[in-house]
Amino acid sequence: MDTIKNRKNNTFLALDSGGTKVAAVLYDGRFEPLAAAVCGSLRANTTPAAQVEANFEELVKKLGLAPGRRIDCIAGTFERAVGERLRLRYDVGLDSSSGRGSSGKAGGGPFAAGLFGEMNMGLSAAGIFGDGLLALSGTGATVFARIDGRCLSAGGYGAAVADEGSGYWISREAMIAAIRGYEARGESTRLTDIVVNHFGGPDWERRRFREAIFSIYTGDRPPVARVAELVPEVVNAAAAGDRVSARILTEAGRLLAEQLLSLIRMNDIPENVPITISGSVWRKNPLFFEAFNTKLQERYTDPQTAPRLMIPRFAPLIGVLMRQMYEENGALTEADYAFLEARYGQFRYEI
Secondary structure, three states, rough: OOOOOOOOOOEEEEEEOOOOEEEEEEEEOOOOOEEEEEOOOOOOOOOOOOHHHHHHHHHHHHHHHOOOOOEEEEEEEHHHHHHHHHHHHEEOOOOOOEEEOOOOOOOOOOOOOOOOHHHHHHHHOOOOOOOEEEEEOOOOOEEEEEEEEEEEEEEOOOOOOOOHHHHHHHHHHHHHHHHHOOOOOOOOHHHHHHHHHHHOOOOOHHHHHHHHHHHHOOOOHHHHHHHOOOHHHHHHHHHHHOOOHHHHHHHHHHHHHHHHHHHHOOOOOOOOOOOEEEEEHHOOHHHHHHHHHHHHOOOOOOOOOOOEEEOEEEEHHHHHHHHHHHHHOOOHHHHHHHHHHHHHHHHHHOO
């Protein structure tokens, strides 16, 4: 395998393309940042084609990428169509979405074995480079296991079918509760006014509730993406004492844990496999976290031997760099973490 150790003049691009946004870091062979960017989503299943095109152009502009520039490796989570577009515009050594570069030939390098996908990025961001379990909750939700090099998963069937424990699921349940409260056929909840103000405007009155709801079907963003962005409002309502919001968040955490426990049972995964989390829904969401952790611990008969739930230090995007560091050096030291903190502090992961 062609290693990049000591190749200081190389350029690498890490991408984390989610359902509502994409984050990117351009860095050199010393892991020094060259540019960073966050913009709208590049995913075709959540974003109209014209908006994907606009977001792509915004991304490369923020990164300062001139046509024809050499990029030795593009790694992370992104659709093949995005990789193809990048290969057409730039001189790409390896695109981890396809394992090929601009020449069309199969690539080597540190990511040839696959730093592609949410599972690998999420585990790496927590410093897990061997077997591990990951509970991902962002716009969508999926649970993963990497066991003896195999990738196993459960959930993640998409918003149209079932995305239990996801940001979309939480927000949709909140909107249903708001509707029931508005129509006086359910428990009264702050969510009714929250929905009016969030999707309508801060000065909208409750009488414009239906108008606010139907606004999600207009504009250039898909309804799924618009609905999913309500999560922070649900978290704030729960913190302010709204019982309906609290129940929704608790149920979401429990459902996500059930999926992970099912994955563990179905595949006879040992108790000592480390567990971590990933995704925007975990952030500043204690009810969700507590419900998930409480349900998860039911699996372990002896609390002394139960694995600790590992909280990542960084967002999955930086997991790309962490994996690369690990493959080059065989370990990540506290000095490496301090280096990443100093240069990529904006991508710290805090819950």
